[in-house]
Amino acid sequence: MRRELRKKNRMTLFLINLGLILVVCAAFYVMGKNETVTVNSIAVNVRNGPGVSYDITSQVSRGQTLTIVEERNDWYKVKYSDDKTGWVASWLVSNSKTSANTNITATVNTEGSKLRKANSTESDILAELAKGTTVSISKEENGWSKVTVNDQTGWINTTLLDISDSTEDETTSQKLYASQDETNIREEANIDSTVVEKVSYGASLTILKTDGEWYQVQTEAGQTGYVANWVVSFAKPDSEKQTATSIAEATIILDPGHGGEDVGAETQNGTYEKEVTLATAKAVKKELEKTGANVLMTRSGDQTVSLKKRTDLSASNQADVFISLHYDSTEGTNVASGTTTYYYYNRDKSLAKLINTELEDDLPIPNRGYEYNDLYVTRENTQPALLLELGYLNSDNDAKYAVSSSYQQKVAKAITAGLKKYFNQ
Ligand SMILES: [Zn+2]
Structure with a gap:
């Protein structure tokens, strides 16, 4: 009995030690897999917190490599030169490891699968997905996949997805874009190899195969060679080079x-x-995205979406602006005409004024001003x-404009101009 007990104690001690060793190993493992990202825009602000309301402490420039130390609400806390840290908007940098997987698509295999804000069953539900919905996976972690579906990004348990295995084929015909001026295309997959061609910023490259951190590509001129994955991006860079502006870092919900x-x-x-x-x-989304802003929509098709879901999306994404x-x-035979901008909280009055001024200047119909109104989506918005x-759709004059894409384009330009001023004030 006593011997048994001692044996048991020894066993316990052994297990505790083993546990400790595992914890230490796990810590090293986590530390060892620090991910890096590369700056995509010509200049990106570094802030002292995860959002545009935080102060700018520095700027990083295109091509610079940053080490991610933390991730929150689509913002990365990164380590940059001399071990300084700060926050950058995730959509203005590209993750070389992630982008290699950008084209992986999957199909939801269970009706009502939950899209969550974070990779945990405790996390807020952003949407319920129908069986058969196609999603694109950007990253996988602990049995969860970070996916984008209908302009919404969230996490879904990987067991609820059927991942298409045709990714190999897709990769071979995939395009890359040079993210630096004078991007080197080399004979072999190493930085000492001879440069066979230099391509300019934004030039498209067709991937022939992947070789470690390098891609074998064909250039627009037909030259075949190797390019390093840290000097290219999967997203087509803007033809107009971006400078660091606050709107580029903003999350806007339409x-x-x-x-x-x-x-x-x-x-x-x-x-x-x-x-x-x-x-x-x-139309507004397209215009806003030209500025680099992260734009989400409460619906992108003809769905019924409750008002609560709309404001929840705003809160869960910590939107900088919800419009x-x-x-x-x-009613009846009274016909009115013109636009009106409504706000609920005083905090939003200056935003209302800025946008309304642009609408007044740009639109061909009367402007009825900006005013307070008690409406759910503005009142219940954090x-x-x-x-x-x-x-007014029942006014023939207004309706004629409203349904036209040229009017919608004018609205898009006006809202974008107003938001640019709002974020730069
Ligand atoms: Zn309405």
């Missing part, structure tokens, strides 16, 4: 009003508000929020 069973107002010709708000939101897009209508009424 909320196309109504959707699905909720059709909203209607033009005399039977076009529903839900269609016009979606088309407008898509709800609507078109008005009047983030700066506005609701724009962009014209």
